[in-house]
Amino acid sequence: DAGVTQSPTHLIKTRGQQVTLRCSPKSGHDTVSWYQQALGQGPQFIFQYYEEEERQRGNFPDRFSGHQFPNYSSELNVNALLLGDSALYLCASGPGTGPSGANVLTFGAGSRLTVL
Amino acid sequence: RKEVEQDPGPFNVPEGATVAFNCTYSNSASQSFFWYRQDCRKEPKLLMSVYSSGNEDGRFTAQLNRASQYISLLIRDSKLSDSATYLCVVNALTGGGNKLTFGTGTQLKVEL
Numbered sequence: 001d002a003g004v005t006q007s008p009t010h011l012i013k014t015r016g017q018q019v020t021l022r023c024s025p026k027s028g029h030d031t032v033s034w035y036q037q038a039l040g041q042g043p044q045f046i047f048q049y050y051e052e053e054e055r056q057r058g059n060f061p062d063r064f065s066g067h068q069f070p071n072y073s074s075e076l077n078v079n080a081l082l083l084g085d086s087a088l089y090l091c092a093s094g095p096g097t098g099p100s101g102a103n104v105l106t107f108g109a110g111s112r113l114t115v116l
Numbered sequence: 117r118k119e120v121e122q123d124p125g126p127f128n129v130p131e132g133a134t135v136a137f138n139c140t141y142s143n144s145a146s147q148s149f150f151w152y153r154q155d156c157r158k159e160p161k162l163l164m165s166v167y168s169s170g171n172e173d174g175r176f177t178a179q180l181n182r183a184s185q186y187i188s189l190l191i192r193d194s195k196l197s198d199s200a201t202y203l204c205v206v207n208a209l210t211g212g213g214n215k216l217t218f219g220t221g222t223q224l225k226v227e228l
Binding site for chain 2 (some may be wrong): 009031033035040041042043044045048050055056058068088090092094096098101102103105106108110
C-alpha cells in the first residue's frame with residue numbers, strides 16, 4: 001500500500017518563476033494538507049483541501065495556490081518565486097476533516113525547492 | 117509569541133541517559149497534541165499522541181498539562197537511533213478541519 005507520494009523530489013528555480021508540486025494521498029485518505037518547512041524550522045501550514053475545495057489556509061500570500069482533483073490528488077502552485085520560498089514542501093494526507101483524522105496524518109517525503 | 121514553543125537544543129546525551137523535552141502552546145482551544153520525530157532531511161513521522169492522563173510507549177512517555185498549556189516527552193535509556201529532531205505538534209480543529217501547528221523542534225544527539 002503506497003503511502004503519500006510527492007513529485008518532484010528536488011527542483012531548482014529562479015526568482016520570478018512559477019512552480020507546481022504534486023501529491024498523491026495515501027490510499028483511503030481524502031484530505032490533503034500542504035506544509036512549508038524552511039531550514040531549521042518546523043513545518044508551517046499552508047492550506048488544506050477536502051472535497052476539491054480549500055478548507056483552511058495558513059498565513060501565506062496569494063502567490064500560493066492549490067487544487068485538489070476528483071481522485072484526491074493535489075497540486076501546490078507558487079507564483080513569482082522569491083528566494084525565501086526555498087524550503088521543503090510537505091504534503092500530508094488524512095481521512096476526512098474530523099478530529100480523529102489528525103491522529104493518522106501521513107506525510108510524504110517532500111519536494112525540496114531551491115530558488116536562486 | 118509563537119503558537120508552539122520548544123527549546124531547539126541540541127541536547128547531547130550519552131547512550132543510556134534519560135532526557136526530557138518540554139513544549140508550551142498558546143492556543144487554549146487546541147484539542148489534540150502529538151510528538152513527531154524527524155530525521156535529517158526526511159519527513160516528520162508521528163511518534164505518539166499525548167493525552168492528559170499521560171501515555172507511555174516503551175521507553176517514551178508523554179504528558180499533557182492543559183491548565184499550564186504544557187507538553188512533555190521523556191525518553192528513557194536513550195539509544196543512538198533516537199538521534200533526531202523531536203517536533204511538538206498541536207492540532208486546533210476548526211470548522212474547516214484539522215490544522216497542525218508545529219514547534220521548531222528539539223534536536224537530540226545520543227552519543228557513545
